[in-house]
Amino acid sequence: MAVPRKSNIQIIDGNQAAAIAAKLSRVQVIAAYPITPQTPLTEQLSLFVEDGELKAEYVAVESEHSAMAVCTSASLVGARTFTATSSHGLAYMHEMLHWAAGARLPIVMACVNRAIGAPWNVLNDQQDSISQRDTGWIQIYCRNNQEVMDSVIQAYRIAEQVYVPVMICYDGYILSHTEMPVDVPDQEDVDKYLLPYKPHTILDPANPKNYNLVTLANPRVGVDGKLCHGYMELRYLLQEALQDCPKTIIEAGDEFNRVFGRDYSRLFWEDRNEDAEITIVAMGSLAMEAIVAADMLREQGFNVGVLGLRVFRPFPKADVVRALRKSKLIVVFDKNISYGSEGATCSEIKSALYGTYINAAVRNFIVGLGGRDVKARELVEATKRAIASLKETVINPDYPEWICRI
Amino acid sequence: MGTRECNHICDESSPGIGEAGITGEWRTHKPVIDTDKCTTTRLNKPTCFLCWLYCPEAVITKAIPPFINLVYCKGCGICSQVCPVQAINMVSENKSVAGT
Numbered sequence A: 001m002a003v004p005r006k007s008n009i010q011i012i013d014g015n016q017a018a019a020i021a022a023k024l025s026r027v028q029v030i031a032a033y034p035i036t037p038q039t040p041l042t043e044q045l046s047l048f049v050e051d052g053e054l055k056a057e058y059v060a061v062e063s064e065h066s067a068m069a070v071c072t073s074a075s076l077v078g079a080r081t082f083t084a085t086s087s088h089g090l091a092y093m094h095e096m097l098h099w100a101a102g103a104r105l106p107i108v109m110a111c112v113n114r115a116i117g118a119p120w121n122v123l124n125d126q127q128d129s130i131s132q133r134d135t136g137w138i139q140i141y142c143r144n145n146q147e148v149m150d151s152v153i154q155a156y157r158i159a160e161q162v163y164v165p166v167m168i169c170y171d172g173y174i175l176s177h178t179e180m181p182v183d184v185p186d187q188e189d190v191d192k193y194l195l196p197y198k199p200h201t202i203l204d205p206a207n208p209k210n211y212n213l214v215t216l217a218n219p220r221v222g223v224d225g226k227l228c229h230g231y232m233e234l235r236y237l238l239q240e241a242l243q244d245c246p247k248t249i250i251e252a253g254d255e256f257n258r259v260f261g262r263d264y265s266r267l268f269w270e271d272r273n274e275d276a277e278i279t280i281v282a283m284g285s286l287a288m289e290a291i292v293a294a295d296m297l298r299e300q301g302f303n304v305g306v307l308g309l310r311v312f313r314p315f316p317k318a319d320v321v322r323a324l325r326k327s328k329l330i331v332v333f334d335k336n337i338s339y340g341s342e343g344a345t346c347s348e349i350k351s352a353l354y355g356t357y358i359n360a361a362v363r364n365f366i367v368g369l370g371g372r373d374v375k376a377r378e379l380v381e382a383t384k385r386a387i388a389s390l391k392e393t394v395i396n397p398d399y400p401e402w403i404c405r406i
Numbered sequence B: 001m002g003t004r005e006c007n008h009i010c011d012e013s014s015p016g017i018g019e020a021g022i023t024g025e026w027r028t029h030k031p032v033i034d035t036d037k038c039t040t041t042r043l044n045k046p047t048c049f050l051c052w053l054y055c056p057e058a059v060i061t062k063a064i065p066p067f068i069n070l071v072y073c074k075g076c077g078i079c080s081q082v083c084p085v086q087a088i089n090m091v092s093e094n095k096s097v098a099g100t
Helices: A014-024 A039-050 A064-076 A087-092 A094-102 A145-162 A187-193 A231-244 A246-260 A286-299 A317-323 A344-353 A376-392 B039-043 B050-054 B078-082
Strands: A009-012 A029-032 A057-060 A081-085 A108-113 A138-141 A166-171 A180-183 A268-271 A278-283 A304-309 A311-313 A329-334 A361-366 B029-033 B088-092
Touching (some): A009 A014, A014 A039, A014 A145, A014 A166, A029 A039, A029 A064, A039 A057, A064 A081, A064 A094, A081 A087, A087 A094, A094 A231, A108 A145, A145 A166, A145 A246, A231 A246, A268 A286, A268 A317, A278 A286, A278 A344, A278 A376, A329 A344, A344 A361, B050 B078
Parallel strands (some): A029 A057, A029 A081, A081 A108, A108 A166, A138 A166, A278 A304, A278 A329, A329 A361
Antiparallel strands (some): A009 A180, A268 A304, B029 B088
């Protein structure tokens, strides 16, 4: 039974959705540096602060490295913090991403996915956030602007329970600059949904503490006589937090459904994949295009379903395997590439399938880099090529096929 | 017993003497005060104390003569450099160093 509730549909783009979500989450410190295509998001947030609509400190920094440093410091002293970036800005932030995760600070960031140079390009692909895969952040990808709005709000609930920062990724222009209907939650409901942030790092002059000083390899007894973690124990705890956080992400999704009436109970979503023999896998807005392609393929008699990846880190291996158990062919479209290997999501799928007795063929296509338009027709043709390739061999090729005109 | 019982999830410590370990072990040269030259000692009055002021490890105590805690002194030699009367000599610990 859907809970009857009032709706407040606004026609907004992804950047506005993220800005409104940050405001509704009552963020206290924002530090961001404008970069295309994230710029309207930071402009909107500074306007909210300037107008007094949002009681927050907006720190205008000189770089993304400093933006994350400010968020790290502010979060450390107990403030709810938000930042946003794209592409080269995210790359510039790289070092501080490790610091935020290592210090276990529940910072939330919007990453508006954009290609990375060289050559210069301001359009969409997912190379920027995929390149930050191993920094210890939770990564959630959105398929539309409603998900941008809802995911930013959920991100605070998740981050502040597991003490891991969360990156909300959404495709540049395709979502960031495209207006679509978004149901904007009530402040009252968001206040009910988001519990107050309880920092695990308490700075108190009466009981001074050091955080994240030089930590040598081995555990060491502190001046208070307690055996404290060495570097490796702390890094293990970060891995453990990411391994265990799916239940928190699902709980945050279930509770979101109860309060707002939109279902986020799963770590990925499926479209008619229950009995599909062929599954198309894609992440972010690309998965929406995959639904159009799947419809076209079904009309031509192919039994096709779609698996849209939402939570990429932690990667929901067991659940993905369960969803793919009937698939004989898995066609993975990636808007990123691990050079010399294959698309990052394809590697995850293959890794998840290893040793599960699901002997599906996996075909990987690299699409849409640097804003190259991805047409549903192209996904259809690629999927048909993958089907035809099964007549020659079921062995998975070492390298992906690129949909480009080389 | 593992380290989980400290209940920290990031590196955390309370400031105090020796929290970085026995750093005196890092030293190759130790500072030795020549009390015949040291102004404070010579005048038997709490004066100068530039060595105390400049010590980056805060291991020098304002005493007569100044007391250097060699358990934590890393032997950086700054006290020796700033002493206006060259009363502090850096004396080799004669530790064998591989390759030398």
